[in-house]
Amino acid sequence: MNFTTDELAFLDARYAPASVAFALDTHWVLYCGVLVLLMQAGFAMLCAGSIRAKNAQNILLKNLLDLCVGALSFWATGYAFAYGGPGDGSRGSRFVGSRHFFLSDGFEGAESHGFRSWFFQFAFAATSATIVSGAVAERCAMAAYAGYSAFLAGFVWPVVAHWVWSESGWLSPNRPSPLFGVGAVDFAGSGVVHMVGGGAAGIAVRVLGPRLGRFEDAASERGVDAALIATLRRNTPIRGHSMPLVVLGTFLLWIGWYGFNPGSTLALTVEAEQPETAARVAVTTTLGAVAGGLASLLATYRLNGTYDVAEMCNGLLAGLASTTGSCAVVEPWAAVVVGAGGAWSYAWGAAFLERRKVDDAVNAAPVHFFGGAWGMLAPALFAAPSRMRAVYGSDARGLLYGGDGSLLGAQAVAFCAIALWV
Numbered sequence: 001m002n003f004t005t006d007e008l009a010f011l012d013a014r015y016a017p018a019s020v021a022f023a024l025d026t027h028w029v030l031y032c033g034v035l036v037l038l039m040q041a042g043f044a045m046l047c048a049g050s051i052r053a054k055n056a057q058n059i060l061l062k063n064l065l066d067l068c069v070g071a072l073s074f075w076a077t078g079y080a081f082a083y084g085g086p087g088d089g090s091r092g093s094r095f096v097g098s099r100h101f102f103l104s105d106g107f108e109g110a111e112s113h114g115f116r117s118w119f120f121q122f123a124f125a126a127t128s129a130t131i132v133s134g135a136v137a138e139r140c141a142m143a144a145y146a147g148y149s150a151f152l153a154g155f156v157w158p159v160v161a162h163w164v165w166s167e168s169g170w171l172s173p174n175r176p177s178p179l180f181g182v183g184a185v186d187f188a189g190s191g192v193v194h195m196v197g198g199g200a201a202g203i204a205v206r207v208l209g210p211r212l213g214r215f216e217d218a219a220s221e222r223g224v225d226a227a228l229i230a231t232l233r234r235n236t237p238i239r240g241h242s243m244p245l246v247v248l249g250t251f252l253l254w255i256g257w258y259g260f261n262p263g264s265t266l267a268l269t270v271e272a273e274q275p276e277t278a279a280r281v282a283v284t285t286t287l288g289a290v291a292g293g294l295a296s297l298l299a300t301y302r303l304n305g306t307y308d309v310a311e312m313c314n315g316l317l318a319g320l321a322s323t324t325g326s327c328a329v330v331e332p333w334a335a336v337v338v339g340a341g342g343a344w345s346y347a348w349g350a351a352f353l354e355r356r357k358v359d360d361a362v363n364a365a366p367v368h369f370f371g372g373a374w375g376m377l378a379p380a381l382f383a384a385p386s387r388m389r390a391v392y393g394s395d396a397r398g399l400l401y402g403g404d405g406s407l408l409g410a411q412a413v414a415f416c417a418i419a420l421w422v
Contacts, residue, residue: 182410345374380403
């Protein structure tokens, strides 16, 4: 087949290596973003199965509101607050971005990766907001929840994302002069996503109070008839109506995590290490999940003499939440330790909240906040020097590899800042 000069020039431009690389990177980010959005289905099934059947439609509507309200909020202000800065580390942009509200101000022309970045980051913002939905199940007004979701996606989460993930953020390891010379390591969001969502969930259930019948003292404080109080035990678990939905939701969330963690490379062709990093992250994510699930299952059996499916699901999710921040910088053996530690953090957090009569319908706060908190501190112990160089170009390392404590300091500051901000 013979081509004209103009046709050959067109083919050269269309299929030049740079164009192919851009197309591959765009496909990778969009594909992983869709996997992250699939987590919404997982949250919907998990939450619906964890509560009483009469309230299932209510929680499903909340899950739909998260995406619809969250998308508009993230479009209006969220992306601008998270990534709307000059990207040069200037002092004025350390706390929050200030450009591209409503995707305006030259968004398309100035940001070569803007649309794919917006879609991927929106999926993360929606995930953080959805964590709240299950915690407040069966007692939160729909309008109040919609406002909560909009505020999280449009302001609370974006500010934290700017701190850690924007090149200008004051906690970012990509700043010209990062905090303590290293910055905070949170590759896919143990702190940025899970501590934010889990912390917001814990605050919400504390403000709302427990469901009627969950704790005897709480019923008394709400003026419930004494005869009814007499029929209630001091601590009465409210069981969900469908364990198959809980397990299905857990599997969907687990699958979505493979967009969450490997997708956080944000490209596959810009740097030579990115494909290998994505593949390694998939492995550490898997090992963290199974370690968390098995640790929770065995601990429950040791304490109660029974194998508890719901507790294994929560332990598995806590293992994933805790591995999310360090998945790119730890070796496989360390991922197992981090995942098991996430399950133990979840168990401690659940017991801590229950003693204080905080009624979290699906244990979202223990899974995400306590699991994410451990995940924020894990790099300070387990970050391998070779992995830190490959991912961040940094010579920092965890304490187990002879680190000097600078990474521990940065992780501790990030942990405190995120907790206080939420």
